[in-house]
Amino acid sequence: MINIFLASVMGTVLHLKRRCFACRREQVIKPSERHKTVKCKFCGANIQPSKN
Numbered sequence: 620m621i622n623i624f625l626a627s628v629m630g631t632v633l634h635l636k637r638r639c640f641a642c643r644r645e646q647v648i649k650p651s652e653r654h655k656t657v658k659c660k661f662c663g664a665n666i667q668p669s670k671n
């Protein structure tokens with residue numbers, strides 16, 4: 620049971636990670652911004668939401 624819980628948490632965290640195409644750094648975005656274009660906090664480039 621604990622493994623299923625951990626797997627779902629990991630999946631959620633990974634889903635909220637987005638890699639900037641400009642500086643190639645990963646960052647965690649807010650759940651509310653999951654389907655929106657966000658600004659990279661490192662270089663300020665717009666990062667499109669992933670298509671899934």
Ligand SMILES: [Zn+2]
Pocket residue numbers: 639640641642643644659660661662663664
């Ligand atoms: Zn960037």
